[in-house]
Amino acid sequence: MARMKFYCDAERCIECNGCVTACKNENEVPWGVNRRRVVTIKDGVPGERSLSVACMHCSDAPCAAVCPVDCFYTTDDGVVLHDKDICIGCGYCFYACPFGAPQFPADGAFATRGKMDKCTFCAGGPEADNSAEEFRKYGSNRLAEGKLPLCAEMCSTKALLAGDADVLSEIYRKRIVNRAGRVLQRGVPYQNATLRSPSGLKGKASSLE
Amino acid sequence: MIGDFIDGPLWYFSAAVFLLGVIWRLIAILRIGVTVDLSVARSSGAGGALRTLFSRSLPRRPVLTRGKLQFVAGYMFHLGLFALLFLAQPHVEFISRRITGFGWTTLPHWGFMLVSEAAFAGLLLLLLYRLMHPVTRLISRAGDYAASLLVFLVMLSGCLALARAYEPLRLLHLLLAELLLIYFPFSTLMHAFTFAVSRGYTGAGMARKGVNA
Amino acid sequence: MYRPVSRTASSLLLLLVVILAPVPGGGASANNREEGIQVPNPGTDLWREVRKRQQPPLAGVKPPLNGAPGVDLWMEIERSKLSPVGSTQVKSVDSGTLINPFGDEWRRFRMEWLVPYGGYAVAGMFLLVVLFYLIRGRVPIHAGPSDKRLPRYTVYERMIHWFIAAIFLFLALTGLTMLLGRSLLIPLIGAEAFSLLASASKEGHNLFGPLFLLALALIFFRFVRRNIYQRGDLTWLLRGGGLIGSRHVPSNFFNMGEKSMFWMLVLVGGVTAVSGVILVFPVLGQGREIMALSHVAHAITALTMILVIIGHIYIGSVGMEGAIEGMTTGYCDLNWAREHHDWWAERCENNGEVITVEEAFEAEGFTPGAPKHHRPAGETAE
Numbered sequence: 001m002a003r004m005k006f007y008c009d010a011e012r013c014i015e016c017n018g019c020v021t022a023c024k025n026e027n028e029v030p031w032g033v034n035r036r037r038v039v040t041i042k043d044g045v046p047g048e049r050s051l052s053v054a055c056m057h058c059s060d061a062p063c064a065a066v067c068p069v070d071c072f073y074t075t076d077d078g079v080v081l082h083d084k085d086i087c088i089g090c091g092y093c094f095y096a097c098p099f100g101a102p103q104f105p106a107d108g109a110f111a112t113r114g115k116m117d118k119c120t121f122c123a124g125g126p127e128a129d130n131s132a133e134e135f136r137k138y139g140s141n142r143l144a145e146g147k148l149p150l151c152a153e154m155c156s157t158k159a160l161l162a163g164d165a166d167v168l169s170e171i172y173r174k175r176i177v178n179r180a181g182r183v184l185q186r187g188v189p190y191q192n193a194t195l196r197s198p199s200g201l202k203g204k205a206s207s208l209e
Numbered sequence: 210m211i212g213d214f215i216d217g218p219l220w221y222f223s224a225a226v227f228l229l230g231v232i233w234r235l236i237a238i239l240r241i242g243v244t245v246d247l248s249v250a251r252s253s254g255a256g257g258a259l260r261t262l263f264s265r266s267l268p269r270r271p272v273l274t275r276g277k278l279q280f281v282a283g284y285m286f287h288l289g290l291f292a293l294l295f296l297a298q299p300h301v302e303f304i305s306r307r308i309t310g311f312g313w314t315t316l317p318h319w320g321f322m323l324v325s326e327a328a329f330a331g332l333l334l335l336l337l338y339r340l341m342h343p344v345t346r347l348i349s350r351a352g353d354y355a356a357s358l359l360v361f362l363v364m365l366s367g368c369l370a371l372a373r374a375y376e377p378l379r380l381l382h383l384l385l386a387e388l389l390l391i392y393f394p395f396s397t398l399m400h401a402f403t404f405a406v407s408r409g410y411t412g413a414g415m416a417r418k419g420v421n422a
Numbered sequence: 423m424y425r426p427v428s429r430t431a432s433s434l435l436l437l438l439v440v441i442l443a444p445v446p447g448g449g450a451s452a453n454n455r456e457e458g459i460q461v462p463n464p465g466t467d468l469w470r471e472v473r474k475r476q477q478p479p480l481a482g483v484k485p486p487l488n489g490a491p492g493v494d495l496w497m498e499i500e501r502s503k504l505s506p507v508g509s510t511q512v513k514s515v516d517s518g519t520l521i522n523p524f525g526d527e528w529r530r531f532r533m534e535w536l537v538p539y540g541g542y543a544v545a546g547m548f549l550l551v552v553l554f555y556l557i558r559g560r561v562p563i564h565a566g567p568s569d570k571r572l573p574r575y576t577v578y579e580r581m582i583h584w585f586i587a588a589i590f591l592f593l594a595l596t597g598l599t600m601l602l603g604r605s606l607l608i609p610l611i612g613a614e615a616f617s618l619l620a621s622a623s624k625e626g627h628n629l630f631g632p633l634f635l636l637a638l639a640l641i642f643f644r645f646v647r648r649n650i651y652q653r654g655d656l657t658w659l660l661r662g663g664g665l666i667g668s669r670h671v672p673s674n675f676f677n678m679g680e681k682s683m684f685w686m687l688v689l690v691g692g693v694t695a696v697s698g699v700i701l702v703f704p705v706l707g708q709g710r711e712i713m714a715l716s717h718v719a720h721a722i723t724a725l726t727m728i729l730v731i732i733g734h735i736y737i738g739s740v741g742m743e744g745a746i747e748g749m750t751t752g753y754c755d756l757n758w759a760r761e762h763h764d765w766w767a768e769r770c771e772n773n774g775e776v777i778t779v780e781e782a783f784e785a786e787g788f789t790p791g792a793p794k795h796h797r798p799a800g801e802t803a804e
Contacts, residue, residue: 034517
């Protein structure tokens with residue numbers, strides 16, 4: 001089976017937050033919850049890079065390991081999902097997750113932590129595919145319709161990729177080889193290579209394909 | 210099945226028992242009447258009744274020095290319970306949906322936390338005082354313990370159901386609350402209403418005698 | 423932040439870079455291009471990549487100059503791990519932090535250390551208590567129960583004791599449910615039922631938690647004076663509280679063990695309560711590291727308390743004859759006091775505080791703990 005992954009290309013992300021908006025709209029996530037966020041490193045100084053982060057659907061997911069009620073499961077596609085009927089909103093997954101993916105709506109009488117909400121890779125939850133119940137709890141199930149997550153589909157620069165890990169690897173490998181080749185030619189470490197070859201589109205990943 | 214029963218018929222039954230029982234008890238008390246006082250009244254009884262209704266809520270110094278904790282715990286519990294009952298968001302929702310058709314401002318998160326802590330601490334301390342103090346233990350009957358325990362169980366089940374995501378927990382809370390409603394008119398819990406009658410009676414009698422009580 | 427640079431200056435800079443660029447790389451770059459560039463396998467998880475980076479680098483191996491750009495970026499993020507390094511439009515706690523490696527350490531603590539060893543420790547303590555009872559048996563009042571009583575705890579003291587006891591038991595049970603339920607209860611009752619139980623436990627634990635702080639404060643102010651260590655406590659400790667040797671070790675109102683338990687409860691319990699408050703209000707803006715650290719402190723201190731309290735409950739109830747009466751009726755047997763708290767008993771006797779069991783009964787009303795034959799005739803339990 002496929003192993004679904006996200007990949008965000010920091011060289012391409014232009015911090016447009018299109019993925020964030022697409023996700024919020026597609027999944028109608030609760031107020032105060034952002035399943036995806038764009039983080040900018042070195043904002044405004046040389047070497048600025050942006051990355052779009054959400055649940056990375058880890059193969060060995062820390063959230064699933066620490067969950068006291070065992071509400072996580074991994075689908076055949078390698079997507080890490082959780083059952084909101086089981087989740088008690090303890091927040092342990094949030095402590096364990098390296099990416100800060102789990103989010104908690106201000107819910108319940110205490111208005112502190114409701115049931116956890118996170119990126120589902122647009123794959124819904126344990127309910128029947130594309131049922132109203134599933135949409136209410138987890139948002140859209142695009143994977144069941146044969147579509148990829150909307151955030152990646154909407155990405156204007158194709159920085160955010162979603163899909164089978166092998167396919168993503170291949171795309172990213174091509175980009176890397178291409179870029180590193182260009183940089184090596186001039187002998188500049190890639191991190192410092194802020195100046196691009198002046199020859200138009202030549203040497204960019206898109207020119208190879 | 211049992212859930213529908215608790216949520217439907219039993220709720221209406223218990224509400225009816227509570228309402229009719231309280232009215233019946235109050236009418237019964239009022240029908241006892243007051244013995245005719247032939248002496249000339251020194252002042253109106255109504256003013257005294259009204260004053261005593263509130264003044265008896267304030268502890269008197271000698272009483273206060275004898276047992277501060279009961280007063281503190283008593284206030285914590287009663288005020289906390291009152292705030293929980295009428296200002297907690299789920300309760301207001303319930304009342305609005307089932308009874309009144311309108312809701313009102315609810316407690317914020319921190320306020321809810323504060324009053325529920327106060328109510329729990331107060332009730333536990335009062336219950337323990339009842340058990341530990343020789344006098345209260347002697348005058349306590351099974352009904353007193355039943356009332357305290359029932360109120361505690363209602364509060365505890367409510368606290369356990371705070372996630373508001375599990376139907377069985379909500380039904381447990383509702384069931385216990387219904388049992389409390391049914392038990393209410395026939396127990397010392399009636400003091401929630403009768404305190405006004407007794408204070409008013411005392412205050413009026415004292416005022417007629419010209420005593421500022 | 424940026425000074426506008428004139429067009430000429432930037433052109434000059436550009437020229438400079440273009441001229442100097444080929445110098446450091448030299449001829450090597452041409453060869454590298456042919457051999458293929460070191461590209462990490464992008465299929466691996468980013469997280470796994472970061473974890474690999476956490477291991478110390480091999481001595482003498484320099485990171486490649488033209489290292490994989492993606493990994494370099496993650497390395498940089500990882501190096502500045504304990505502070506939010508990025509900025510983001512999403513405004514919430516820690517949302518600027520791209521990666522939080524501490525989460526994995528916390529996971530290892532909880533899954534590999536806390537859950538198994540915590541579970542074994544609690545079970546082991548139960549076993550130990552049972553074993554101790556089987557070997558040692560109930561500690562009797564050697565002189566036998568007397569018909570004299572000493573007032574030991576006032577109403578208020580007993581109230582706050584049972585107050586904190588009730589809260590502690592509730593918190594311990596709900597806490598252990600959440601800690602060990604996944605391993606012990608889910609196989610028995612299934613995930614759905616356990617989810618309900620765990621949710622109830624969590625909400626109850628959260629609500630009763632702050633009460634423990636209040637109860638602890640009440641206990642502290644009431645009992646602190648009697649719990650100050652004094653001469654003779656060291657002897658008690660050295661002789662294991664009477665476990666070593668056959669004779670009882672003299673002690674005051676509280677013996678060395680009880681004093682130590684008091685201070686353990688105050689200090690360790692204080693940490694538990696404060697860390698619990700940090701955990702119970704996730705809306706105060708504390709980050710994940712603080713929460714995870716609070717959880718570590720909370721778990722370790724709470725487990726310590728549970729272990730000690732199991733021993734306390736044992737010795738206070740079935741483990742020793744005459745021990746529980748002081749906390750239920752407020753009066754203890756004179757012979758028990760002489761055998762276990764002789765300095766205090768002596769002082770009480772000198773002050774003339776000894777009363778008969780009938781007097782104790784009268785002062786206290788019905789005493790559930792009093793032996794039946796001491797009850798005056800004509801009185802019944804009701």
